[in-house]
Structure formats: C-alpha cells, structure tokens
Amino acid sequence: MSDHKTMTLTLIVWRQKKANDPGKFETYTAKNITEHHSFLEMLDCVNEDLIHTGKDPIVFDHDCREGICGMCSQVINGAPHGGQDRTTVCQLHMRKFKDGDTIYIEPWRARAFPIIRDLIVDRSALDKIIQAGGYTSCHTGGVADGNAILIPKPVADEAMDAAECVGCGACVAGCPNGSAMLFTGAKVSQLAILPQGKGEAAARVKNMTETMKECGFGNCSNHYECMAACPKGINVKFIARMNREFIKSLIA
C-alpha cells in the first residue's frame, strides 16, 4: 500500500554556525521519505545521511514531539510551523507534501530572537516578558485552595483559552513586525481574567509591554498573522483585551 511509496524532496535549509555568522541557504536531498514521517523525522533521516557522510547535521529545536511543548520552531515555506492549522512542526506530516517538492526551511526571524545555530533561535526574550509580570505574587495555596475561590465556568474557560499559549514564538515569527503582542496578550489576559490575577493587572500590563519593547520586539499593526501562525489557536481577542487592560491601567 502507500507504506511502500516513498518521496524524494529538495530541502533548502538555513545554515548558520553561530550567532554572528552571516549564514546561508544550503540544498539537501531527502530520500526514501514516506507520508507517515513527521517533518522532524524527515529531518532526522537527512541528518543520518549527513552524519554518515561526515557532514554537520542540521541543528533544530525539538522536545516532546507530541505537539504539546512548542519547542520545535521552523518556518517552512514562509509559514511558522509549516502553516497547517493549529499544528506544531513535530505534528506536521509528510503526507502534506508530494514527491519532488522543494521545501524552504528557515529559523524564526525576529530581532528579539537571535539565531544560536542553524534553525535554533534564542527565545529567552519571552521569558523576560514573563519575569516582568506574568505571575501573581499572592499565595494561591494548594489544589484544594484553588477550588475555594468559585470561578464561573465561562470565565475559567476564557482564561484557559489564553493559557493554551505554550510560548513557542510562532506569533513573533509570523508577525511582519516581529511583535510579541499575541504572546504577551495571552499571558496578560490569562491572569487578568482570574480573580487571583486582577489585583496586579495594571502594573502587569505596563511592565510586560514595556519589557516587550525593551527586548526589541516590534509593535502590533493588526495584521493578525500571529493568530494564523499560532499552533494553539490563540485568538487576537486577547490582544484587544490587553489593549483594554492597558487603557484601564492609564486611568487607574
């Protein structure tokens, strides 16, 4: 059956030895790829070949390979995570491609995400935004204490929708301005919606957006490319909510 059908692909991959290296595209051939390979497994096959021929393998980020963690970060043919709706690279399968295809593979490109090597970028700028206010300082107790505060289901659901963000940075990679508004908006909203987070909402939105700017992210110009790129389907309504929180912080 289709298991025996294999495809041969041409990969044009960004290779960069270190941060200050200019970097360039290199062309590789991926052979004997089946439609059941995930995109990362396909790269594993290419790397096996490279290692056997004494060449440096293509360096890329990955962790869970189950579509959960958001560690994988590749721009495939111009689309972060390959452009399949709500899918990370690790869950993108080769059945989406056909024999003879040419595939461009690039790292996340943004000023705030310097390239470490090949397809790996430094995403610690997102951690800096979290450190600026993506938490509550109040003691929230154990699991039982969490249930002591009654939160209506629709409110909890809304907060959970925002909390789905795994911080992969695809929103930044997709944004023509390299802006982290969807990431920051999701984090600000997630906490502002819940009673435990409301107390520090004003300081949080100011500090997190200020840190976003200091880290070198661009500003939002409402292209909504971030929402299309997000593997977790975070809606731009959370950017609107962050804007509301910002306006409230000016008045408060």
Add this chain to the structure above:
Amino acid sequence: MQLTSSSIGRKILMAITGQAMVLFAVIHLLGNSSIFGWLNGGINAYAEHLHSMPLPIIIGFRLALLAMVCVHIWFGIQLTIENRGGRPQQYAVKSTQKATFASENMIWTGALLGMFLAYHLAHFTFQVVNPDTAALKNLVPLHNEMVPNVLGMVVAGFKNFFVSFIYAGAMIALFLHLSHGIQSFFQTMGWSCDKSQPILVKFGTLVALGLFLGYVTIPLTIFAGILKG
C-alpha cells in the same frame, strides 16, 4: 509618558487621531454631497454656511485637525521604522495568511494621502492651483447676497482630466488606508472580541468603500459632464 512612549500607547494615539479623521471624512462627504443639489443653494450655500461661523470656531477646528494629522503622521512614521526593524531579515518565501495589501502598505497609502491633502488644500482651500477660477475671487448671487462660487471652482477643476485623475487615485489610497484602519481602531481600543472582530473587518471595509464611492462620484460626474456648473 505612557501614551507617547509605550508600544500600545502610541497605537492608541494613532487609532484615536485616525478615527477622528475618518469622522471628519464622513462629515466632509455629507457636506460636499450638497453639490448634487439636496441643499437649497447647493454647495455654495454649504460653503457660505461654514464660512459664516465665528472665526474662533473655524480656526480652532482647523488647528485641531492639523494637530490630528501631525500626531498621526509623526507616530505613523516612528512606529513603521520600529516595526521594520522588528524583523531585520525577511524570509526567503513570503507566505502571508491574514495580512492584506492594505495592511502591509499603510505607510505608503498614508504618504499618498498626505501628499494629496497638501494638493487638495492648495486647490480648494488656499485656491492657488488655479487662481482664475478661485471661488473667493468669483462671487455669485445667493439669497440676495454675493458669495464665493465654490461650485464653479470645483466644476472647473474636475473638468481637467489630470485633476480628476489625481482625486480618483487619492480616493483609492483612502479606501485601502481605511479598509485596514477602521477595523484596526476597534482592535487597538480593545473594543472587539472573537465574534465582533471579523464583522468589524467587514464593517471597516464597507465604510471605506462608501467613502470611496461617495467622494469619487463628484469628480467622475463632473468629468463625464453629468454635473454642470
């Protein structure tokens, strides 16, 4: 100052000044449409009504509009430069899902509108483009008094192909600019949610289309000889 330095603050200033100018554009079109005769005395009566307002109101209104334009241009340029720096190296393959020609070219449609605005003011406000037909120099009788012949100036202007062409072209830039700008206003002010956002995108495009059609009708009907002086 949070409003003039922060990422969202400057966006809010862009949104408010932009939206104020959209409101002006709507009122301006309603006033201009008097050229089609729904007002007794036509556009000459409308112009006379505006000019007979107390001078402080006229000057105040013009200064407020000028301030809106300046703030919008200043932060528009500043934010665009910052945003271009946000992704210093472009992807080898460009693949946009949601961004549009309008959203990606706001700075250029804005620049065209800025240049058009300068021409438009020189043409109909300062009346230096075509001094022979300047309304302030050609008075006509209206309700027992002599008033500037705005209708004559407008008709004389738009009978020229290049003038009509400039105005029609500028209105395409206006349509593109507002088709992104209007929905952008609601998003930036935080007045949208997942249900309303797609509707606001359509609403913004419809308003932009309405303004485009409304404005472009005036030079087109005059150039085609349907509307006569």
